Amino acid sequence: MNAQLQISEEELTYWTLLKEGEQSGLRFFYEKYVDDLFSFGMGIAKCEHQVKDAIQEVFLDLWKYRSKINSSVLIKAYLYKCLANKLFKLAKVDKKNKSIHSDYMEDWELLVESSESKLINIQIESHLKEKLVKAIESLPDRQKAVINCLFFEDFSYEETSQIMNINLRSTYTLAWKAVGSLKKYLS
Amino acid sequence: MSKANYTVEDFVLDPEFRDWIFKNNPEARAYWESFLQKHPEKIKEIELARKILIHLPHEKKQISETVKNDLWEGISQKIEEETVEQSDTKVVNLDSWSAIKQYEQEQLKKSRIAWKRKAVAILILIATAGFFLTKTIQLEETEIVSPIAEMEVHQAPPGVKSTITLEDGSKVFLNSGSKISYAKGFTDSLRLLQLEGEAFFEVAHDKSKPFVVQTGTITTTALGTSFNISSFPEESVSISLMTGVVLVKNGDVEETLMPGEGIIASIQDSGWKKERFDVEQVLSWMNKTLIFKNTPFERASLKLENWFGVDIVFENLVPRDLMVSGKFKDESLENILKGLSYSSRFEYELQGKQVYIHFKP
Numbered sequence: 001m002n003a004q005l006q007i008s009e010e011e012l013t014y015w016t017l018l019k020e021g022e023q024s025g026l027r028f029f030y031e032k033y034v035d036d037l038f039s040f041g042m043g044i045a046k047c048e049h050q051v052k053d054a055i056q057e058v059f060l061d062l063w064k065y066r067s068k069i070n071s072s073v074l075i076k077a078y079l080y081k082c083l084a085n086k087l088f089k090l091a092k093v094d095k096k097n098k099s100i101h102s103d104y105m106e107d108w109e110l111l112v113e114s115s116e117s118k119l120i121n122i123q124i125e126s127h128l129k130e131k132l133v134k135a136i137e138s139l140p141d142r143q144k145a146v147i148n149c150l151f152f153e154d155f156s157y158e159e160t161s162q163i164m165n166i167n168l169r170s171t172y173t174l175a176w177k178a179v180g181s182l183k184k185y186l187s
Numbered sequence: 188m189s190k191a192n193y194t195v196e197d198f199v200l201d202p203e204f205r206d207w208i209f210k211n212n213p214e215a216r217a218y219w220e221s222f223l224q225k226h227p228e229k230i231k232e233i234e235l236a237r238k239i240l241i242h243l244p245h246e247k248k249q250i251s252e253t254v255k256n257d258l259w260e261g262i263s264q265k266i267e268e269e270t271v272e273q274s275d276t277k278v279v280n281l282d283s284w285s286a287i288k289q290y291e292q293e294q295l296k297k298s299r300i301a302w303k304r305k306a307v308a309i310l311i312l313i314a315t316a317g318f319f320l321t322k323t324i325q326l327e328e329t330e331i332v333s334p335i336a337e338m339e340v341h342q343a344p345p346g347v348k349s350t351i352t353l354e355d356g357s358k359v360f361l362n363s364g365s366k367i368s369y370a371k372g373f374t375d376s377l378r379l380l381q382l383e384g385e386a387f388f389e390v391a392h393d394k395s396k397p398f399v400v401q402t403g404t405i406t407t408t409a410l411g412t413s414f415n416i417s418s419f420p421e422e423s424v425s426i427s428l429m430t431g432v433v434l435v436k437n438g439d440v441e442e443t444l445m446p447g448e449g450i451i452a453s454i455q456d457s458g459w460k461k462e463r464f465d466v467e468q469v470l471s472w473m474n475k476t477l478i479f480k481n482t483p484f485e486r487a488s489l490k491l492e493n494w495f496g497v498d499i500v501f502e503n504l505v506p507r508d509l510m511v512s513g514k515f516k517d518e519s520l521e522n523i524l525k526g527l528s529y530s531s532r533f534e535y536e537l538q539g540k541q542v543y544i545h546f547k548p
Contacts (some may be wrong), residue, residue: 010473012385013360016413017466020430020446023263028474030262033298034255042248052258060314128242136244150200152245172200179196182239 011075018066026063028076036076036153037083043148044087044141054086077155083161084145091141128186135185143178150175189225198236208240335548337371343384346496348472351380356391357398362472364419364493385417387473390431404454409433414444415469419493422486424452427469484509484531488544495520502545 011029018025034055041051058079060068069078136144142164148159161171190197198204207215225228250258343349343361351359351367355378359367365384373379379400390398390409400407404420405426412431418424426435427449435442435450442450442461449469452459471478477494479487484506488499497520511531515523524535524542536543 013389013413013470013473016389017429022429022466023266024470026262026266027259027467030259034258035249038250039248049484052254056258056262056265060265063266065264128238129244132242133244146262150241151205154324156202175200176196179199179239182199182243183195183235186235186238186242 015075017064021066026059026066029062029079030059033076033079038078040080040145040148040153041083041087043144044084045090050087050090054083054090057086058082074159076153077159077163080149080153080155081165084163085165088142131185132182135182139178139181143174143181146171146174147178190222191229193229193232195232195235195239198233199239204236205240208237295371338368339371340366340368342366344496345493353391355393355396358389358391360387360389360473362417363388363496380417382418383471384419385415387413387415387470389413405437407433407435417469419489424450425464425469426450426452427464427466429466471514477513477515477518477523479511479513481510481512484511487511487527491520491542492522497540497542499542499544502543504546506546 014025014028016025018029037055037058039049041054045051045054045109061082062079136147139147146160146164149155149163150157155163157168157171161168164171164174166174190201193201203215204219206212207219209260223233235335254433264283341349341361343363343365345364349361350364350434351361353359354370354372357378359380361367362385365386367380367382367386369378369380373396376396378393378396379401380399381401383402388398388400388409390412398409400409400416402416402424405424407414407416407426409431412433413429414433415427415429416424426444428431428444428446430446433444435444437459440459442459442463444450447466448461448462449464450459450461468478468480477490479490483489490503491497492499509531511527513523513526513530515526518526518535520542521537524537527533528535531546533544533546535545
C-alpha cells in the first residue's frame with residue numbers, strides 16, 4: 001500500500017528545481033496535488049473560499065520554507081498536514097466567533113465515488129451506500145479527516161497521525177469511533 | 188491484541204483485512220481463510236466489516252480548471268510581489284542605532300554576494316582547467332585504454348523511458364530512443380559519457396573527476412550540476428542548464444552556461460546560439476508531456492514515432508509548411524492523433540505498430 005507513496009524520480013527532480021527557486025518546481029506539485037487537497041480540505045471545512053485560501057497559503061509556505069524542508073519529507077503527507085493544520089485552526093476561530101459561513105456551491109461538483117470502483121464482481125447494495133453517505137456526513141470533522149486519510153488517500157496510521165498532528169493512539173481512537181458510528185447506521 | 192478478540196471496528200481498521208477485501212492477494216487470502224476456519228464465531232463481525240468497507244462512499248469534490256488556474260495565478264503573483272518587495276524595501280531609520288545596524292547588514296550582504304561571485308568564478312576556472320586536463324588525458328587514453336576498457340551501454344528503446352544511477356551516484360534520466368555509453372568504472376581522472384538522443388543529468392559532486400558528456404563534436408563538462416541534453420539525429424543539439432555551471436565546447440569555440448541558460452547548436456554549420464530556455468518545455472518529457480510549438484509536421488511525427496515506438500507512414504505528400512502546436516500530458520497516441528487530425532486535416536489508421544496518415548485534399 002505504501003509503494004505509491006514512495007517519492008518518485010520525477011518528484012525528486014521537481015523537488016530539486018523547487019529548492020533551486022524555480023517556480024516550475026512548485027507548479028508541478030501544485031498541479032499534481034491540488035485536486036486531492038481540495039477534496040480533502042472540503043471534508044474538513046465545507047466553505048470553498050476557506051479551502052481555496054488555505055491551499056494558496058500552503059503552497060506559499062512551501063515556497064517560503066523550501067530551503068528549510070528536508071528532502072526526505074514525503075511531500076504529499078507534508079501538504080496534507082499543512083492544509084489540515086490551517087483548516088482546523090480556522091475551525092476553532094469560527095467556533096469562537098460563532099460566525100456562520102455560507103456554503104458556496106458554485107464551482108465544484110459533488111462526485112460520490114465508492115471504494116468499490118476498485119473492485120469487480122462485488123454486489124453493491126445502493127441503500128447501504130446511501131446510509132453510509134449520511135453516516136459520514138454526520139461524523140465530526142476530525143473523524144472524517146482521519147477516515148479520509150486512512151481509506152481514501154492510503155496513508156498509514158503513522159502518516160495520518162502526523163497529518164492530524166496527534167499521537168498514534170488518538171489517531172486509532174478517532175478512527176475507531178468513526179467506524180463505530182458507521183456501524184450503527186448499518187445495523 | 189489477538190485478532191480472536193477483534194470487533195467489527197478492529198477488522199475495518201486492520202490494513203491486512205482491507206488487503207484481503209480489496210486486493211484479495213494470496214497471502215492475505217490464506218491468512219483470513221484459516222482465521223475464519225479457526226474462529227467461526229467471528230463470521231458475523233467479518234461480514235459487517237466487509238459491508239462497511241465496500242460501501243464506504245468517497246465524496247470527491249472537484250474544482251474546475253479555471254478555478255485551479257486562477258488559484259495558481261494568485262500563488263504565482265504573490266511570489267513575484269514578495270521577490271520585488273524584498274529587493275526594494277526602503278528602510279527609514281528611526282535613530283542612529285538602527286541606521287548603524289542597517290548599514291552593517293548591507294555590508295554583510297555585499298560581502299556575501301562578492302563571496303558568491305568568487306565561488307562561481309573559481310568553479311568556472313576549475314571546470315575549464317578540468318576540461319583541458321581531460322582533453323590531454325583523453326588523447327593518451329584513447330590509445331591505451333579504449334581497446335581493453337569494457338563499455339557499459341544503457342539504451343531506452345522507442346516508447347520507453349528509463350532512469351539509471353551510475354557508479355558515482357550520478358543520475359541519468361533517459362528519454363525514449365536514447366542511449367548512453369561509458370567505460371566501466373570510468374577512468375581515474377574523469378567521468379566520460381557518450382550520448383545519443385536526450386537525457387537529463389544530475390551529476391554527483393566530485394571535483395576531482397569532471398563529468399563530461401560527448402554529443403558528436405560537442406562536449407559538455409560539469410562538476411556537480413543538473414542539465415538536459417537533447418541530441419537526436421538530424422536535430423540541433425540543445426543543452427540546458429538547471430543548476431550549477433557547465434562548460435560547453437565545440438572545436439575551438441567554448442561557452443560557459445549559468446543556470447537558466449541554454450545552447451542550441453545547429454547541425455548545418457558549427458555555429459550556435461546561447462539563450463534562456465523554458466524549463467517547463469525542456470523538462471516536459473520527464474513529466475510525460477509532449478509539447479509542440481509551431482513544430483513542422485514531419486518533425487512532430489518523428490517525435491511521436493520515438494515517443495510511442497511506432498512507424499508513421501504518409502500515404503500522400505505532407506502539405507508544405509504544415510506546423511502543429513499542442514500540449515499533451517500523458518495522452519495516448521490515439522488521442523493525440525485525433526487532436527492533430529482536426530487542425531492538420533488528415534485521416535489516420537492505427538494498425539498495431541503502424542500508423543497510416545492520409546491528408547485530405
